[in-house]
Amino acid sequence: MASVFNSRALVHPHFMEPDLIITQAQASGYMDVLADHGLRVKLGPIDKVIYANRIDIRTQVQANQGTSNVLPSASIVGDFLQTATYTVRTRNEYNEYDIAEAGDYNVALPNAYRLAMRQGTFQFIRNAGLYGINAANSEGLLNTPNATVSNLPPDPYGNTTLPTYDAGALGQWFLGQIQATLSRMYNLGTPQRIAILGPQRVIGQMQLQNIIQVTSYQRPGAGTATTAQEISTVSREFGYEIEWAYDDTLIGQGSSVAGGAAGDVVLIVVPELNVPEMPGINTNEFAKLSPNLVANTLQYADVPAPIEVTTPIVEGLDVTSTMRVSSGWCPRAQAITIATLPY
Amino acid sequence: MGYFGPGVFSSERSIVQIFIANPTLQNRMFNYRVKGLPTPRFLWIGPGQQEQIPGDFDGDTLRDLIKQVENHGGIPAGDPRAIIQPKSLIYSVSQKPIKAEDIEEGMARDEEARQEIASQQMEKAGFAAYHVAQKLTGKAIETTMEVTEVTDGLGSSLQPVKDGVDMEVTVSAKPGKAGKLKYQTRKG
Numbered sequence: 001m002a003s004v005f006n007s008r009a010l011v012h013p014h015f016m017e018p019d020l021i022i023t024q025a026q027a028s029g030y031m032d033v034l035a036d037h038g039l040r041v042k043l044g045p046i047d048k049v050i051y052a053n054r055i056d057i058r059t060q061v062q063a064n065q066g067t068s069n070v071l072p073s074a075s076i077v078g079d080f081l082q083t084a085t086y087t088v089r090t091r092n093e094y095n096e097y098d099i100a101e102a103g104d105y106n107v108a109l110p111n112a113y114r115l116a117m118r119q120g121t122f123q124f125i126r127n128a129g130l131y132g133i134n135a136a137n138s139e140g141l142l143n144t145p146n147a148t149v150s151n152l153p154p155d156p157y158g159n160t161t162l163p164t165y166d167a168g169a170l171g172q173w174f175l176g177q178i179q180a181t182l183s184r185m186y187n188l189g190t191p192q193r194i195a196i197l198g199p200q201r202v203i204g205q206m207q208l209q210n211i212i213q214v215t216s217y218q219r220p221g222a223g224t225a226t227t228a229q230e231i232s233t234v235s236r237e238f239g240y241e242i243e244w245a246y247d248d249t250l251i252g253q254g255s256s257v258a259g260g261a262a263g264d265v266v267l268i269v270v271p272e273l274n275v276p277e278m279p280g281i282n283t284n285e286f287a288k289l290s291p292n293l294v295a296n297t298l299q300y301a302d303v304p305a306p307i308e309v310t311t312p313i314v315e316g317l318d319v320t321s322t323m324r325v326s327s328g329w330c331p332r333a334q335a336i337t338i339a340t341l342p343y
Numbered sequence: 344m345g346y347f348g349p350g351v352f353s354s355e356r357s358i359v360q361i362f363i364a365n366p367t368l369q370n371r372m373f374n375y376r377v378k379g380l381p382t383p384r385f386l387w388i389g390p391g392q393q394e395q396i397p398g399d400f401d402g403d404t405l406r407d408l409i410k411q412v413e414n415h416g417g418i419p420a421g422d423p424r425a426i427i428q429p430k431s432l433i434y435s436v437s438q439k440p441i442k443a444e445d446i447e448e449g450m451a452r453d454e455e456a457r458q459e460i461a462s463q464q465m466e467k468a469g470f471a472a473y474h475v476a477q478k479l480t481g482k483a484i485e486t487t488m489e490v491t492e493v494t495d496g497l498g499s500s501l502q503p504v505k506d507g508v509d510m511e512v513t514v515s516a517k518p519g520k521a522g523k524l525k526y527q528t529r530k531g
Contacts, residue, residue: 127464135457138368142429143457145368146390149430151415153374153383160414173374173383180372249464255416256428263415338369340430342414 018106028126029245032195033141033269034328035295039125043302043324047085050300050326052293054079057286083329085300086133087322088124090117095316110319114308117321121306129299129328130249139327141267141297142253146333148184150177151255151263152341161342162202162264167210168219171230174206177268177337178235184334186284190274191239196231198266199251202341203228203244254340261343268337271297296335300326361400361408364393364433364441366423366449371432375411378404391450393433393441409436420445426452429460 031037043050056079060072092113102109132140141147152173155166162170174196182188196203210227212219221230232242254263273294275287282288306323330336365371365388373386377398388394396408409417416431420441423433426449433449435441 123467124465127461127467131461131464132457133461133465135454135461140461143368146370148370148372149367150372150385151374153376153385154411156376156381158378160411249467253429253460255430255432257414257416262428333369337372338430340415 016106020106026200026246026248028123028247028249030126030129030197030247032243032245033197033267033271034129034297034299035271037271039299039301039304039325040295041301041304043085043300043326045302045324047302047324050083050085050329052081052331054081054331055289059286081331083139083326084134084137085324085326086128087324088121088306089320089322090120091318091320092117093313093316093318098316113319114321117308117319118306121321121323125299125301125323125325126247127249128325130247131253132327134327139329141269141328141330141336142265142338144330144333144336147330147336147338148180148334149255149338149340150180152339162205163343166213167227168212168215168222168230170206170210171212171221171227171234174227174231174268174339175234177339178231178240181268181270181335181337182240185270185273185332186276187270187274189238190276191241192270192274193241193243193272194235195243195245195269195271196266197245197247197250197269199248199264200246201248201251201343202264202266203246206231207244251343254342257342263340263342266339266341268339269297270335271295273332273335293331296330296332298326298329298331300329359405359436359438361396361405361412362393362420362435362437362441363388363396363412363417364420364435364446364449365390366426366433366446367391367430367453368450369430371430373412373415373432375408378407388432391446393446395440405436409434418449423449423452427456429453429456431456 031039034040056077057074058077059074062068062072094109094113099109102112128140130140130142132138132143135143138145152160152162152165152170154160155169157166159165178194179188181194182190182192205227207226207228211223212221212225212227212230214223220234225233228244232244235242250265250267252262253265256262273292273296275292275294276284277287278284302324306321309320309322311318311320363373363386368390370390371388373388374383375386375396376383377400386394386396400408412432412434416428417434418425418431420433420435423445426433431449431453433441433445
């Protein structure tokens with residue numbers, strides 16, 4: 001990275017606003033779809049691949065009125081999953097003149113560079129989390145094998161795109177997707193956090209614009225609530241907490257619409273597993289075996305923020321920023337629904 | 344008429360069927376609506392599998408269903424190379440199922456499309472570093488960002504990226520043409 005702080009002519013007397021005008025980028029909410037809202041900082045600095053043991057069980061039982069001496073047994077099968085890690089590095093060099101010139105603009109150059117490096121690294125981590133680095137190995141949450149892709153059907157009036165879609169029908173469709181996701185995980189009826197990540201233009205419309213129309217029959221929220229309010233309110237009454245998050249890179253990442261651009265993607269994710277159990281006779285008894293990984297969506301890192309290595313060079317300093325991360329990884333694919341919506 | 348509109352029980356029924364294949368590694372819940380029915384239906388298609396939309400439809404309903412399939416990534420069978428976007432579908436309107444070769448070709452195209460998006464996103468991250476440097480420091484000249492891939496000891500089940508994922512995204516302003524950027528990537 002290099003910087004140029006040009007000389008300038010200013011009128012005197014003048015007042016210089018001390019604060020800087022810095023253009024904002026979107027702070028992606030993608031961390032909300034990860035378990036515990038963040039990276040799993042457990043890697044060593046040189047760990048190349050992450051492995052996770054998977055234990056499956058198939059138990060046969062015999063039920064006879066008489067007794068038998070030949071009894072079936074339980075089969076416990078061990079297997080493992082794996083995903084690769086990658087180093088992300090970026091660097092810059094500067095000397096005392098660069099620092100002084102930036103100071104004239106009221107910019108602390110070392111910190112400006114640090115933030116610039118982090119911005120690139122963090123955006124890369126977000127992209128690796130959602131889209132993966134190596135699609136051939138199905139990395140990235142959007143590439144999760146056996147996840148469910150679901151498309152928005154036409155509403156009862158034949159509308160197919162999100163801006164024209166019936167607000168109440170959209171809410172009911174989303175609630176149906178949440179139900180389907182929880183059912184696949186056997187988590188229906190258990191308190192659960194559900195993260196819904198989508199572009200601002202989709203989530204924003206559901207939150208602010210889509211007041212559910214009044215019809216000849218009563219619909220939840222008709223005339224008073226928006227689609228997102230309906231989804232949140234109805235879900236909350238059954239113990240599911242909806243978290244809405246935004247990421248505009250999901251624009252156009254859905255399946256392609258005939259003769260037009262691709263639809264937008266909205267991710268419906270259950271990031272943490274609430275192990276299903278019942279008191280007494282528990283047909284999920286084997287899941288009490290510990291340690292049981294309760295995270296459904298994972299992204300690993302070696303450090304919570306990039307390491308910076310500052311080295312003196314001839315007439316200046318070299319700062320390298322480095323961090324090792326994995327792509328987004330979902331060992332329990334049932335936890336993800338990838339909704340694709342024409343816009 | 345009740346819940347059933349004129350199209351569904353019309354005497355002009357078609358004997359052709361709609362087969363939909365899912366040339367991806369993910370499950371597909373294909374939601375569709377048959378005109379005249381009050382609620383949408385769905386067809387569950389496993390990875391690499393195909394299913395037939397159940398029912399016997401007249402011409403209008405058939406056309407409407409095809410439009411819905413095409414609205415969600417449907418590509419006619421026989422031309423799987425037309426798949427350029429992930430999460431596409433392959434469909435066929437006939438009495439015969441879709442050929443397995445078409446589905447396999449579609450899966451290969453889906454993988455290519457996914458890798459293309461991953462690469463694009465990586466390049467965007469490289470650009471992001473440049474734009475921030477430019478905004479924070481006034482006028483940055485060049486930024487580089489690199490990603491290093493694990494190449495040895497992957498084992499048999501993890502494969503390196505086709506063409507390599509090692510990447511260095513360099514973004515720089517073209518001398519003399521302020522505002523125009525050039526960038527180059529290094530792969531392999």
